[in-house]
Amino acid sequence: MTEIVKRASAGTMESSDVYVEIEPAETGLTVELQSVVQKQFGASIEAVVQEVLQECGVEKARILIRDRGALDCVIRARVEAAVLRGKEG
């Protein structure tokens, strides 16, 4: 299991990017999503975020996502970078 020990962020609010913030949580995963394409792709984006968190071994964290129309590969990269930064001592 990967433990998130501090608040960390990755990405930007530029077009085609996504801003991801992660912070420690006592239990479970909470994903808060805001997206310019929330209605059309909100569920799909959240599924991608959950998948990356699972791949990274994160079981407890609160994640804030501000999406600016990012492709899945970008969302994956930004979530992974936020996890990497949040787990560092």
Place this chain on the structure above:
Amino acid sequence: MRRSLLFLPGNTPNILINGNCLGADAVIFDLEDAVAPDQKDAARILVRNTMKYLNFRGCEVIVRINSLDTAYWQADLDTIVPQKPNWIMLPKTAQASDVQTVDAYLTALEEKLGMETGTVRMMPLIETALGIENAFCIASASKRVGALFLGAEDLTADLRCKRTKGSHEIEYARGRMVVAARAAGVDVYDTPFTDVNDPEGMAEDAAYAKAMGFTGKAAISPRHVETINAVFSPTAEEVNYAYEVLEAIAQAKAQGRGAISLRGKMIDAPIVTRAQQTIAMAEELGMGKGGQA
């Protein structure tokens, strides 16, 4: 065939994701100068994912890693090499041992990943006075080296001179790079033209680089790609002449003649070699006789 090599900043998604449709023969994902030190980690993950999930077929992928005097280059390679980039560009390459250091690291990584040794090629970026003087040794330092790349901005800072549009200050470096690369049997790429609002200057600079013997030229803006591609492609007239040369040679051979002339000029071995190179490039570009695509 690489005529145009387009730099794309490694931490900017809206540019990276469109890299494969900007017309360049190769894209250079930049993890070095275009990325702030506190974003190196995020950029290498983003570049890795761009390569992993997006289709760059028909467009070679070059990744400019960070230089050997930083703490980043090994992590860059660890993250990027599994995606099999065509080339790794090593900035500030100054001597053969720089190439050999990265070569050894790549070999170990390829072995660990089950990749054939030498899958990832190297394009040393030469941008210091020492690098220019060692250009042939750098080009010959490893079988991975398939091309040299001239970086004039850092070079002129190292030479303590101004970078000008006339580029007289880099004439020696350009000439030395071309000779060193050709002597080592590798390609050679010219530094980008940095004024995006001067298309005429851009075209002149590219034509000059081609005339000196460069294989192609880098671009920092997609607006330069079309011009570079046009300059480094053979013209219809060049293609026609190349076919005429080869036909004249074939006829002379059939008639048992040794010396031949075409359009009043002797056809000798270098002219035949150039004609063959022109036709090979034209065929790669889908240009037939008459230079039509």
